[in-house]
Amino acid sequence: xxxxxxxxxxxxxxxxxxxxxxxxxxxxxxxxxxxxxxxxxxxxxxxxxxxxxxxxxxxxxxxxxxxxxxxxxxxxxxxxxxxxxxxxxxxxxxxxxxxxxxxxxxxxxxxxxxxxxxxxxxxxxxxxxxxxxxxxxxxxxxxxxxxxxxxxxxxxxxxxxxxxxxxxxxxxxxxxxxxxxxxxxxxxxxxxxxxxxxxxxxxxxxxxxxxxxxxxxxxxxxxxxxxxxxxxx
Amino acid sequence: xxxxxxxxxxxxxxxxxxxxxxxxxxxxxxxxxxxxxxxxxxxxxxxxxxxxxxxxxxxxxxxxxxxxxxxxxxxxxxxxxxxxxxxxxxxxxxxxxxxxxxxxxxxxxxxxxxxxxxxxxxxxxxxxxxxxxxxxxxxxxxxxxxxxxxxxxxxxxxxxxxxxxxxxxxxxxxxxxxxxxxxxxxxxxxxxxxxxxxxxxxxxxxxxxxxxxxxxxxxxxx
Numbered sequence: 001x002x003x004x005x006x007x008x009x010x011x012x013x014x015x016x017x018x019x020x021x022x023x024x025x026x027x028x029x030x031x032x033x034x035x036x037x038x039x040x041x042x043x044x045x046x047x048x049x050x051x052x053x054x055x056x057x058x059x060x061x062x063x064x065x066x067x068x069x070x071x072x073x074x075x076x077x078x079x080x081x082x083x084x085x086x087x088x089x090x091x092x093x094x095x096x097x098x099x100x101x102x103x104x105x106x107x108x109x110x111x112x113x114x115x116x117x118x119x120x121x122x123x124x125x126x127x128x129x130x131x132x133x134x135x136x137x138x139x140x141x142x143x144x145x146x147x148x149x150x151x152x153x154x155x156x157x158x159x160x161x162x163x164x165x166x167x168x169x170x171x172x173x174x175x176x177x178x179x180x181x182x183x184x185x186x187x188x189x190x191x192x193x194x195x196x197x198x199x200x201x202x203x204x205x206x207x208x209x210x211x212x213x214x215x216x217x218x219x220x221x222x223x224x225x226x227x228x229x230x231x232x233x
Numbered sequence: 234x235x236x237x238x239x240x241x242x243x244x245x246x247x248x249x250x251x252x253x254x255x256x257x258x259x260x261x262x263x264x265x266x267x268x269x270x271x272x273x274x275x276x277x278x279x280x281x282x283x284x285x286x287x288x289x290x291x292x293x294x295x296x297x298x299x300x301x302x303x304x305x306x307x308x309x310x311x312x313x314x315x316x317x318x319x320x321x322x323x324x325x326x327x328x329x330x331x332x333x334x335x336x337x338x339x340x341x342x343x344x345x346x347x348x349x350x351x352x353x354x355x356x357x358x359x360x361x362x363x364x365x366x367x368x369x370x371x372x373x374x375x376x377x378x379x380x381x382x383x384x385x386x387x388x389x390x391x392x393x394x395x396x397x398x399x400x401x402x403x404x405x406x407x408x409x410x411x412x413x414x415x416x417x418x419x420x421x422x423x424x425x426x427x428x429x430x431x432x433x434x435x436x437x438x439x440x441x442x443x444x445x446x447x448x449x450x451x452x453x454x455x
Contacts, residue, residue: 083360083378132314137374144374146315146365153317 004185004225006215008207012158012183017225023070023156026057027141027163027170027191029125030075032118034164037107039118043096045194050164053192054124056219057162060190061125063223070154071131074141076169077112077119078102084137084144139172148180158183160222162190167202174206174213184214187222235298237453241413241445242435246386248413254384255295255302257288258369258391258398260353263336263346265392270334270346274324276422281392284420285352287447288390291418292353294454301382302359304349305369307397308342315365315372368400376408386411388450389442390418395430402434402441412442415450 001017003010011017032039034050041047064071078085082103093111094101102111108118114135127133134147141147151159159182161170170191174184186206193199206213235250263270265281272278295302309316313331321330332339336346342363355361362375369375379387387410391398398419402412414434421427434441 079360079374081358081360083358084374084381086377086381130312132310132312137377144377146372149317149365149372150314153314 001225004217004221006185006217006221008211009215011185011215011217014183017158019067019069021156022158022160023072023151023154024060024064024160024162025141025173026061026071026073026125027161027173028074028076028165029054029057029122029163030077030119031108031122032112033076035108035118035122037118039102039106039108039111040194042098042100042106042111043194049194049196049199050192053162053164053190054122056187056189057125060160060162060187060219060223063226064160065128067226069226070156071127072134072147072150073121073125073127073131074134074136074147074163074169074173075114075119075121076136076139077114077116078137080110080113080115082113139169140176141169141173142176142180151182156182158185160184161186164191165193165199166191167193167195167198171202171205171213178213185217185222186214188216188218190219239413239443239445239453240449241443243439243443246411246413246443246445248386248388248411250298250300252384253300253386253388254379254382255291255300255388255390256369256401257292257302257304257353258389258401259305259307259393260285260288260350260391261306261308261346262348262350263334263339265350266336269336270328270339271422273335274328280422280424281420284390284392284418285350287415287417289352290447290451291388291390291415294451295388296356298454301379301384302355303362303375303378304353304355304359305362305364305375305391305397305401306342306347306349307364307367308340308344308347309365311338311341311343313341366400367397368404369397370401370404370408379410384410386413388413388415390415392419393421393427394419395421395423395426399430399433399441406441413445413450414442415445415447417446417448 002015109116136145203216238247330340337344362373364373431444435444
């Protein structure tokens with residue numbers, strides 16, 4: 001299909017963009033991160049920031065599904081017995097005005113615990129059959145999961161990263177993927193952070209040093225490429 | 234925290250129960266029970282089921298000592314998204330991963346044959362690791378769980394000695410865990426592989442770990 005316009009280089013690096021080698025990764029679009037009564041809401045952050053990317057992601061998701069590109073979803077969360085929750089992560093999560101941290105009962109069930117309402121992916125972006133869901137205990141999607149195994153088995157080389165939050169889980173996943181040789185693009189309007197400055201800074205970091213972690217693009221350009229195929233480069 | 238000295242080869246080893254986990258590998262119905270997938274392949278499952286009573290004894294002592302107990306199951310997602318083609322294509326088509334076997338789809342999570350045998354069934358609070366490969370560390374959260382619990386030593390039981398137990402012990406050894414393998418708590422469809430696999434663990438001064446037995450470990454805990 002060729003390259004698509006992106007910063008700081010036309011993506012992917014070699015122009016090899018096909019249904020067979022390119023996957024969409026929707027990161028952590030869970031109630032706990034962007035829903036009313038979820039963990040982020042509970043922390044007092046403005047969830048309109050993290051919700052702003054829902055609609056653009058819906059459009060990208062629709063384009064990928066129509067053209068039968070692979071789609072993966074991730075969910076951050078822990079085993080119900082919290083055996084995969086490091087002490088320092090729990091301690092940090094409880095340093096909030098409410099004192100409610102990971103594993104504790106919140107308005108949407110136990111915070112970031114698998115199977116709880118708050119941990120579920122929001123209905124607007126619910127996975128459909130054939131779209132693997134990666135349950136991850138950390139920020140990165142590769143840590144302690146079978147994500148890399150699944151990508152290799154499907155011969156995926158290019159990753160289109162969307163989701164929340166830009167500076168935390170999207171960035172960690174992008175860094176992990178880059179170190180493993182995956183060619184990544186993050187879509188500016190399809191990710192968000194709890195702090196606008198962090199969102200912008202995280203995107204800028206990607207573009208430094210000729211694209212140290214990959215490239216930054218936008219949903220419109222990518223959807224056009226997926227739907228019609230980009231101009232040959 | 235209690236400290237025990239366990240007799241083993243190539244030498245005795247002192248273990249703290251608070252820093253030691255019992256890991257029970259793949260004691261699944263399909264491998265161990267009559268009428269399962271293992272038997273359908275022509276294997277004598279009584280060779281494996283002989284490991285169940287010693288494993289049960291190890292579970293009892295580990296639970297009494299409040300040790301971390303971890304169980305593993307080999308198996309794949311129902312859509313086989315985590316099953317390599319090279320693994321699927323091995324064997325007769327009717328006996329392949331995902332095909333319908335005598336106890337449900339072969340090596341597929343959620344099927345009756347994939348579950349752990351009743352005598353060794355996990356209790357609440359004992360993590361179960363669903364692994365797509367032979368090794369329990371590959372593409373799983375086992376290392377994270379062990380690190381979170383401050384574990385340094387593993388007592389590794391289960392089946393089969395030369396395949397999943399060995400791969401897991403090797404992975405654990407490279408990650409810095411001391412592994413003790415009670416010989417009678419492991420088994421293989423091929424007794425000669427069981428024997429030689431145990432010899433490999435304790436060779437060269439214990440290159441992969443220590444070999445002991447359920448009775449010697451029980452003696453140490455008494």
